[in-house]
Amino acid sequence: MARGDKKKLEIVRGPVPTMLDVANLAGVSTMTVSRALRDGSSIAPQTRDRIRKAVDQLGYVLDQSAGSLSSKRTGFIAALIPSINNSNFADTARGLTDALEGSGLQLLLGYTDYSVEKEEVLIESMLKRRPEAMVVTGGAHTLRGRKLLENAGIPIVETWDLPRKPIQHVVGFSNADASSALVKHLFEQGHRKIAFIGGTTNRDTRGADRRAGYEASIRKLGLKESRVISFGTPPITMKQGGEAIVRLLEQWPDVEAAICVSDLSAFGALMECHRRGWKVPKRIAIAGFGDFEIAATCFPAITTVGVNCADIGFKAGKLLLQAIEGERLDRPVPQETILIDYKVIPREST
Amino acid sequence: MARGDKKKLEIVRGPVPTMLDVANLAGVSTMTVSRALRDGSSIAPQTRDRIRKAVDQLGYVLDQSAGSLSSKRTGFIAALIPSINNSNFADTARGLTDALEGSGLQLLLGYTDYSVEKEEVLIESMLKRRPEAMVVTGGAHTLRGRKLLENAGIPIVETWDLPRKPIQHVVGFSNADASSALVKHLFEQGHRKIAFIGGTTNRDTRGADRRAGYEASIRKLGLKESRVISFGTPPITMKQGGEAIVRLLEQWPDVEAAICVSDLSAFGALMECHRRGWKVPKRIAIAGFGDFEIAATCFPAITTVGVNCADIGFKAGKLLLQAIEGERLDRPVPQETILIDYKVIPREST
DNA sequence: ATCGTATTTGTTAGCGATAACAAAATTCAA
DNA sequence: TTGAATTTTGTTATCGCTAACAAATACGAT
Numbered sequence: 001m002a003r004g005d006k007k008k009l010e011i012v013r014g015p016v017p018t019m020l021d022v023a024n025l026a027g028v029s030t031m032t033v034s035r036a037l038r039d040g041s042s043i044a045p046q047t048r049d050r051i052r053k054a055v056d057q058l059g060y061v062l063d064q065s066a067g068s069l070s071s072k073r074t075g076f077i078a079a080l081i082p083s084i085n086n087s088n089f090a091d092t093a094r095g096l097t098d099a100l101e102g103s104g105l106q107l108l109l110g111y112t113d114y115s116v117e118k119e120e121v122l123i124e125s126m127l128k129r130r131p132e133a134m135v136v137t138g139g140a141h142t143l144r145g146r147k148l149l150e151n152a153g154i155p156i157v158e159t160w161d162l163p164r165k166p167i168q169h170v171v172g173f174s175n176a177d178a179s180s181a182l183v184k185h186l187f188e189q190g191h192r193k194i195a196f197i198g199g200t201t202n203r204d205t206r207g208a209d210r211r212a213g214y215e216a217s218i219r220k221l222g223l224k225e226s227r228v229i230s231f232g233t234p235p236i237t238m239k240q241g242g243e244a245i246v247r248l249l250e251q252w253p254d255v256e257a258a259i260c261v262s263d264l265s266a267f268g269a270l271m272e273c274h275r276r277g278w279k280v281p282k283r284i285a286i287a288g289f290g291d292f293e294i295a296a297t298c299f300p301a302i303t304t305v306g307v308n309c310a311d312i313g314f315k316a317g318k319l320l321l322q323a324i325e326g327e328r329l330d331r332p333v334p335q336e337t338i339l340i341d342y343k344v345i346p347r348e349s350t
Numbered sequence: 351m352a353r354g355d356k357k358k359l360e361i362v363r364g365p366v367p368t369m370l371d372v373a374n375l376a377g378v379s380t381m382t383v384s385r386a387l388r389d390g391s392s393i394a395p396q397t398r399d400r401i402r403k404a405v406d407q408l409g410y411v412l413d414q415s416a417g418s419l420s421s422k423r424t425g426f427i428a429a430l431i432p433s434i435n436n437s438n439f440a441d442t443a444r445g446l447t448d449a450l451e452g453s454g455l456q457l458l459l460g461y462t463d464y465s466v467e468k469e470e471v472l473i474e475s476m477l478k479r480r481p482e483a484m485v486v487t488g489g490a491h492t493l494r495g496r497k498l499l500e501n502a503g504i505p506i507v508e509t510w511d512l513p514r515k516p517i518q519h520v521v522g523f524s525n526a527d528a529s530s531a532l533v534k535h536l537f538e539q540g541h542r543k544i545a546f547i548g549g550t551t552n553r554d555t556r557g558a559d560r561r562a563g564y565e566a567s568i569r570k571l572g573l574k575e576s577r578v579i580s581f582g583t584p585p586i587t588m589k590q591g592g593e594a595i596v597r598l599l600e601q602w603p604d605v606e607a608a609i610c611v612s613d614l615s616a617f618g619a620l621m622e623c624h625r626r627g628w629k630v631p632k633r634i635a636i637a638g639f640g641d642f643e644i645a646a647t648c649f650p651a652i653t654t655v656g657v658n659c660a661d662i663g664f665k666a667g668k669l670l671l672q673a674i675e676g677e678r679l680d681r682p683v684p685q686e687t688i689l690i691d692y693k694v695i696p697r698e699s700t
Numbered sequence: 701a702t703c704g705t706a707t708t709t710g711t712t713a714g715c716g717a718t719a720a721c722a723a724a725a726t727t728c729a730a
Numbered sequence: 731t732t733g734a735a736t737t738t739t740g741t742t743a744t745c746g747c748t749a750a751c752a753a754a755t756a757c758g759a760t
Contacts, residue, residue, distance in 0.1 A: 016503055019746065020746080028709075028710085030710095030747075030748090031709075031710065031748075032708085032709060034747065035709090035748095042707065042708060042709085043708075043709090044708060044709090047708080047709085059497070059498075059501045061474065061477045061498070061502075062478050062747085063478065063480055063747070064479055064480075065419055065479065065480055065746085065747090066715095066745070066746035066748090067746075067747050067748065068715090068747090068748095069714095069715050069747070069748090070715050070746080070748040071715085071747080071749075072715075072748095072749095084443055084447075085437060085441065090440060093434055094461075097461060106479070107459070109457070111444070111447060125456070127411045128412050128414040129414055130413055130414075130415060147409070148411070153366055237643065238643050238644065238647040242647065267647065268647050271648050272649075274649040294588065294617075297589055297617065297618050297621050298648070299622075299624040299625045368715095368716060368717085370717095378739075378740085379739065379740050379741080380716085380717075381717095381719095381739075381740065381741080382739055382740075385738095385739090392737065392739085393739090394738060397739085413715095413716055413717065415716080415717090416716035417716080417717050417718065418717085418718095419716080419717070419718085419744095419746065419747085420716080420745050421717080421718055422718095701760100703758100703759095704758090704759090704760105705756105707755080707757085708753105708754080708755070708756085709752100709753080709755085710751105710752080711750100711751085711753085712749105712751085713749090714747105714748095715747090715748085716745105717744105718743105719743090720742090721740105721742085722739100722742095723739080723740070723741085724737105724739070724740085725736100725738070726735105726736080726738080727734105727735085727736070727737080728735080728736090729732100729733100729735100730731100730732095730733100
């Protein structure tokens with residue numbers, strides 16, 4: 001009776017059982033337990049059942065940290081994204097998760113807050129977990145961050161951009177080109193006085209690339225003046241988009257169209273126009289970037305550049321799985337660059 | 351010269367250096383390196399510098415899996431949220447991350463997809479990593495999932511709901527009460543024929559609670575009829591919100607106000623009304639839930655229930671830090687329930 | 701029955717770090 | 731200058747698991 005009590009207490013808050021406890025209870029060696037708990041290969045069915053029963057009885061859960069130390073496989077994939085609150089990057093993370101599903105690999109997520117310094121810190125702390133591969137956003141890193149990635153000895157994928165000098169693999173697209181395509185579209189629709197609304201700094205490199213693409217195509221199309229409103233720290237919010245469009249129309253009342261650095265700011269701009277009774281696209285055409293759900297749903301629906309964000313993550317994930325497999329077989333896969341499609345999606349706002 | 355080449359090669363793709371390599375290079379024992387790399391306490395400054403130099407030279411990065419095996423501290427916090435694509439939960443994750451900042455703890459995120467079965471799988475796979483604490487969303491779990499949590503021997507926090515029978519700690523609010531408050535608000539504004547728009551199943555337990563709160567207060571206020579449109583698998587999208595409101599007005603043309611299960615569906619409904627020329631709130635008032643950025647920005651701005659999602663995460667994180675500290679000192683903190691404020695935010699849409 | 705092959709299980713060693721204790725070096729006071 | 735107190739460093743023994751190899755058992759064919 002007293003013994004029974006003690007036992008119960010132990011289950012609730014006692015020491016966590018180890019594989020040895022399971023092995024003893026099942027009357028086998030730990031090695032057999034280890035095998036049974038993973039592939040179940042080379043295990044007599046009845047032994048496996050006995051082990052399972054012991055596992056259930058003890059409430060045993062495998063300790064992977066111990067396992068990875070021995071097997072040299074942590075089962076971690078590290079991924080760094082600028083922000084979890086941006087649905088584009090959340091979609092990429094989701095795509096990654098989906099790609100990894102069933103592979104037994106765990107995603108370790110980190111948020112850089114659009115800062116390369118924070119990224120460097122994160123790279124190091126991720127590397128301490130010995131991930132089997134790493135996904136980073138963009139091609140801009142600190143010197144040390146880059147070196148850490150290069151020396152990590154694991155597959156690396158840079159996403160969302162096309163870095164001039166990639167570390168290894170790349171899954172992305174040219175934000176500048178995508179932005180240019182949007183300018184061209186507006187130009188073909190007859191707009192000549194086209195403006196760009198974005199954040200105040202270049203911290204968000206993809207935003208900066210989009211602005212650069214805008215500037216480049218303004219020049220190429222022979223349009224005289226570039227009209228850029230910089231407002232708010234990137235990533236700029238919906239509300240800031242609204243304030244920015246007001247400024248834009250104050251500064252250049254003759255402006256005909258505005259490209260916003262993202263759909264969120266475009267939406268904010270659009271709603272502010274509504275509020276003030278400025279007709280869109282009659283008074284001013286508005287375009288965004290990213291094809292967020294909101295752009296398709298709102299009225300008028302927002303013209304945007306569609307990028308398959310989840311696909312970036314998914315393709316990066318699949319590429320990593322291949323690369324990891326390659327490393328294991330000592331047959332490293334060659335450096336690969338996967339281009340992600342984007343396309344201008346004309347809607348009601350332009 | 352040849353030696354130099356070899357050395358360089360080794361740095362690029364050679365075996366990853368261990369603490370022993372650092373120790374040898376610095377002429378000390380691994381224990382000294384270990385100490386230098388963590389607190390730096392009880393280390394002669396010159397020794398520490400020597401070690402730092404060796405670390406830099408070798409590009410050494412600490413292996414935490416090995417460390418945690420020995421120290422029995424993994425530095426992981428596991429968190430399960432329904433979806434990363436929902437900004438409410440993303441905010442909670444962000445709050446958690448913020449709370450953990452500087453503590454050296456790593457967030458291990460998992461997505462349950464609003465499914466308790468997936469949650470159970472995730473709980474187990476998280477537990478394999480031996481997290482020092484765990485955050486889950488809601489109080490609904492499978493039997494085995496709950497047992498796993500109870501027996502894990504670590505602090506557990508359930509968030510976003512007020513479970514009837516909590517496992518340990520809780521940081522949340524009553525979704526039913528919050529929903530009731532919104533009904534009451536509409537009632538006070540003079541609305542009598544109030545409808546609810548939500549998903550088709552109860553998979554999203556918070557959504558189900560909101561509906562239950564709606565039903566309860568309809569009865570309490572003595573309103574004759576409850577009008578519920580169930581449309582789409584939760585979480586329902588903006589677009590589905592739009593389709594739902596059309597159905598609502600077909601089925602009950604006399605309806606005066608609609609509460610949507612979230613701001614996203616409310617926004618979709620609102621935009622569909624725009625598109626069809628139905629004036630909001632004149633023809634129909636629309637309210638949402640969650641105070642997403644979109645609700646404040648769009649025109650007309652959406653009446654909603656504001657919940658500080660990031661604060662849920664932040665408070666859960668801080669509570670966990672305390673609890674972990676308590677466990678370490680063998681002085682477990684008592685079970686705690688932290689209530690999160692919510693409030694009805696009246697805006698232009700009602 | 702006997703040997704060879706295939707299947708199942710066990711043994712030993714070690715993954716890379718840290719805890720706990722022990723020893724050496726340094727500091728300081730009288 | 732000497733011994734005690736303090737600071738700094740080292741030694742040894744795990745942590746819980748899995749790789750690699752070895753042994754035992756089962757199965758089949760002749």
